[in-house]
Amino acid sequence: MGTPISLIVGLGNPGYEYQNTRHNAGVWFLQALARQFNVSFTEQAKFFGITARATIAGHSVHLLAPMTFMNLSGKSVAALAQFFKISTEAILVAHDELDLLPGTVRLKQGGGSGGHNGLKDLIRALGNQNNFQRLRLGIGHPGQTSAVSNYVLGTPPSSEKQRIEAAIEMALPEIPAIIRGETQAVMNRLNREREEN
Numbered sequence: 239m240g241t242p243i244s245l246i247v248g249l250g251n252p253g254y255e256y257q258n259t260r261h262n263a264g265v266w267f268l269q270a271l272a273r274q275f276n277v278s279f280t281e282q283a284k285f286f287g288i289t290a291r292a293t294i295a296g297h298s299v300h301l302l303a304p305m306t307f308m309n310l311s312g313k314s315v316a317a318l319a320q321f322f323k324i325s326t327e328a329i330l331v332a333h334d335e336l337d338l339l340p341g342t343v344r345l346k347q348g349g350g351s352g353g354h355n356g357l358k359d360l361i362r363a364l365g366n367q368n369n370f371q372r373l374r375l376g377i378g379h380p381g382q383t384s385a386v387s388n389y390v391l392g393t394p395p396s397s398e399k400q401r402i403e404a405a406i407e408m409a410l411p412e413i414p415a416i417i418r419g420e421t422q423a424v425m426n427r428l429n430r431e432r433e434e435n
Contacts, residue, residue: 240347240421241327243371245300246271246413247315249333249356251391252305258399261390263334263375264356265303267406272301274410279303285321286314295414300324309355312363319364329370330416333357334390338376341401343409345416345425346372371421375405 248268249261256262272279272290279288279301287304300322304314319329333356338344348369351358361368378398380389394402412424 240371240419241325242297242419243299243330243417244297244322244324244328245302245315245319245330247311247329247331247360248301248303249308249311249331250303251308256391258393259391260334260377260394260402261308263377263402263406264332264373266402267332267373267375267409268301268303270403270406270410271413277301281305282318285318287318289318295417297417299417309359311356312359312361315360316363326364326367326370330373331357331360331370332373332375334377335374336377336379336386336390338374338378339401340376340378340394340398341405342376343405344374344376344428345412345421346374347421347425371416373409373416375402375409377402 246268248264250256250265251261275292275294277290277292279290282289285302286306287302290301292299292301300318302314302318304311306314315329333354337352350368351361377394380386412427415424
């Protein structure tokens with residue numbers, strides 16, 4: 239059994255102009271989770287983000303969407319984690335993933351940033367600890383590194399957005415198990431999903 243989760247973070251950029259961009263897939267997931275558990279977000283200046291609290295699988299869990307820009311996400315996450323004394327292993331971060339196709343979702347424990355600016359800042363802000371869990375939501379890759387910035391800040395076509403939303407729907411039922419610390423079992427199930435598709 240892994241560590242039970244106390245904080246779920248959805249990475250993205252604040253502001254109307256970014257809300258439908260691929261880079262906000264983590265926020266889309268967090269919003270879907272809040273809807274499922276019927277909780278609403280409030281702005282918390284001391285945590286540089288919007289937060290909610292939900293009881294999931296018998297655990298009280300903080301939900302956080304940083305209102306800093308993506309490359310400063312760590313400031314928000316570290317502020318909340320330090321205030322509530324949440325260890326790095328008890329954090330789940332939902333984020334967009336270039337290395338997975340739209341419609342794919344994976345759970346991962348620890349690892350590097352993979353060039354993701356939000357994860358990079360988070361690792362730095364958490365004292366170079368990278369052993370948080372990641373819910374990786376595939377957005378696909380534009381093919382060339384030079385095109386990545388415009389791609390992640392672009393709005394996906396509706397067919398692609400539907401696939402990303404389907405991946406979010408696939409992940410939601412797994413959240414109680416992730417929160418209970420059943421990391422390996424969830425990884426196995428989400429990986430099997432790929433083989434069956």
